[in-house]
Amino acid sequence: MATILVVDDELGIRDLLFEILNDEGHQVELAMNAAEARAIRAELQPDLVLLDIWMPDTDGVTLLKEWAGAGLLNMPVIMMSGHATIDTAVQATRIGAMAFLEKPITMQKLLKAVEQGLNRKSTAAPAARTVHSLMPATAVQSVSHDTPLTTATGLTALPALPQALHAVQTFDLNHPLREARDSFEKAYFEYHLAQEGGSMTRVAEKTGLERTHLYRKLKQLGVDLSRGKRGSGAN
DSSP states (O other): OOEEEEEOSOHHHHHHHHHHHHHTTOEEEEESSHHHHHHHHHHHOOSEEEEESOOSSSOHHHHHHHHHHTTOOOSOEEEEESSOOHHHHHHHHHHTOOEEEESSOOHHHHHHHHHHHHHHHHHHSOOHHHHHHHSOHHHHTTSOTTOOTTSHHHHHTSOOHHHHHHHTOOOOTTSOHHHHHHHHHHHHHHHHHHHTTTOHHHHHHHHTOOHHHHHHHHHHHTOOTHHHHHHHTOO
């Protein structure tokens, strides 16, 4: 879907954000300090940056100000901190940050902020690259570069993978009930993962399961979590 740069000096935070955002189908790049963040930003030009405020070498606000002064703040930046004051958050917003997340960050707030940031970027620039990642080639040809991904065009042009997946599902009714039920549940979740492009959040909403419980369930059933992402063309 999108390339997201996570900048945080805490290994646990980087790993957690990587797991969550990677499950959503995003390409996640990690930096532990401002120097690594500068290099990754210059090389990959990420679609969105999650930037910690308090870091040992150069703090996040200083890095944000550096990017803004150099004309490099052409992507949404979401600031993160567990100790920042209101004044610091206001300062970062005035420099150009689009949002501020207070640690510990809840999954719901994180995904909502990321979604808003990516939507803002998609409306500010042509969405051709992201459109190609969501639709088959034949569908892309009929979509205008100015068409936002949230329109009906973007939603109805998804590949017809779920139907193909459904066509090959078979269940051996001679198996014990538990095995037969597991086979059905695995096919059920694979169907919805393919239909929702590998998004754990949307699958959780559609199936009525809490996201953490859903993740454990898929692991238990041996569902290939990358299958839906490959089917949708996500990176």
